[in-house]
Amino acid sequence: MERRDFLRISAFGLASAVIGGVSAGNVLPSSGGGRSDSTRPGHLNLRFFPYELKLKHAFNLAKYSRTTTPDVQLEIEYDGLTGYGEASMPPYLGESVESVTRFLSSLDLGQFTDPFRIEEILDYMDGVAPGNNAAKAAVDIALHDLVGKIMRQPWYRIWGLNPDHTPYTSFTIGIDTPDVVRRKVAEASPYKILKVKMGLDNDRQLVETIRECRPEVPICVDANQGWTDKEKALDMCHWLASRGCLFVEQPMAKENIDDTAWLTERSPLPIIADEAVKRLDDILPLKGVYDGINIKLMKSGGMHEAYRMATLARALGMKVMLGCMTETSCAVSAAAQLAPLAEYADLDGNLLIANDRFDGMKITDGRIVLPRERPGIGVSLL
Ligand code: MG
Numbered sequence: 001m002e003r004r005d006f007l008r009i010s011a012f013g014l015a016s017a018v019i020g021g022v023s024a025g026n027v028l029p030s031s032g033g034g035r036s037d038s039t040r041p042g043h044l045n046l047r048f049f050p051y052e053l054k055l056k057h058a059f060n061l062a063k064y065s066r067t068t069t070p071d072v073q074l075e076i077e078y079d080g081l082t083g084y085g086e087a088s089m090p091p092y093l094g095e096s097v098e099s100v101t102r103f104l105s106s107l108d109l110g111q112f113t114d115p116f117r118i119e120e121i122l123d124y125m126d127g128v129a130p131g132n133n134a135a136k137a138a139v140d141i142a143l144h145d146l147v148g149k150i151m152r153q154p155w156y157r158i159w160g161l162n163p164d165h166t167p168y169t170s171f172t173i174g175i176d177t178p179d180v181v182r183r184k185v186a187e188a189s190p191y192k193i194l195k196v197k198m199g200l201d202n203d204r205q206l207v208e209t210i211r212e213c214r215p216e217v218p219i220c221v222d223a224n225q226g227w228t229d230k231e232k233a234l235d236m237c238h239w240l241a242s243r244g245c246l247f248v249e250q251p252m253a254k255e256n257i258d259d260t261a262w263l264t265e266r267s268p269l270p271i272i273a274d275e276a277v278k279r280l281d282d283i284l285p286l287k288g289v290y291d292g293i294n295i296k297l298m299k300s301g302g303m304h305e306a307y308r309m310a311t312l313a314r315a316l317g318m319k320v321m322l323g324c325m326t327e328t329s330c331a332v333s334a335a336a337q338l339a340p341l342a343e344y345a346d347l348d349g350n351l352l353i354a355n356d357r358f359d360g361m362k363i364t365d366g367r368i369v370l371p372r373e374r375p376g377i378g379v380s381l382l
Contacts, residue, residue, distance in 0.1 A: 083146025087138035140302020148376030155337035166368040170195035192366030199226020292319025324349035333360030
């Protein structure tokens with residue numbers, strides 16, 4: 001069988017799987033989704049449906065806790081090939097199943113006949129409405145998957161990156177009771193770096209609990225904008241440096257630029273921007289305020305902009321971190337294609353959910369392993 005014929009048959013099977021997923025009740029009720037146009041040969045055909053992600057553990061941050069993440073799964077079919085994409089919408093980013101469905105329904109991708117014109121298609125989406133970055137990421141990821149499949153190459157290869165040069169990924173330990181933290185640390189034993197979410201009064205106790213379980217493991221800290229006093233933040237950075245911490249992510253509110261710059265100048269640890277940076281335009285004003293940026297596809301609007309952000313940050317001498325939301329292996333594997341450009345990675349979102357739909361990138365001995373031979377974003381449906 002010709003590879004192309006095989007892919008055509010696979011695409012047909014996957015469309016059936018989507019319909020099966022809906023009837024199996026994996027979707028949020030009456031939230032819309034569907035097809036923006038009927039399948040037309042030689043044109044981009046968009047399909048999408050809501051898919052609620054079930055978290056293995058409640059996800060506790062300084063300001064809230066949750067057990068599910070709203071998500072929309074998306075496909076672009078073109079000439080018998082299917083590209084997969086995904087929008088994950090943690091509540092704090094301001095998008096929802098409803099907003100993503102509304103934005104995707106407003107698109108006319110059927111007007112495009114060449115999926116290689118990624119720049120033109122992304123410009124078109126930005127012209128339809130500002131924001132909606134997760135919805136745009138879903139389309140961008142599916143386009144990249146499709147183009148890679150047409151080229152029969154994975155994106156790390158198209159970008160000229162060495163798949164051996166991927167960083168270790170951290171595994172996130174959320175805010176919780178010491179007993180739960182001990183259990184989570186035990187579960188995270190394959191990981192070489194642990195990420196600690198902070199922002200409550202018991203921050204030091206959380207670190208000490210982890211240190212009891214694994215005295216040598218490097219940690220990184222994400223304060224999620226939770227620190228308000230720059231002097232205390234600096235004290236904490238010195239203490240964390242003495243406890244084997246590698247860097248601190250978003251210590252203070254993203255609007256608090258002057259105090260963050262003050263802290264970055266004095267901190268023994270690199271200070272990385274997360275909430276303060278979404279897209280390419282955000283980076284230049286942050287030079288001198290932060291040491292690096294955390295790039296996430298759901299913030300950047302997808303892989304195309306994420307690649308440009310990594311390139312700009314490196315040119316400015318800033319560190320690159322690659323992060324994710326709770327996502328299936330679809331979006332996480334798409335982000336992993338960029339991993340050779342990153343000093344740090346936090347690509348554990350697929351490991352936090354109980355209902356992944358895809359097989360994709362793997363973590364082996366704590367390091368990101370890209371699927372070498374799979375084209376596009378490197379995933380196949382489970
Ligand atoms: Mg963060």
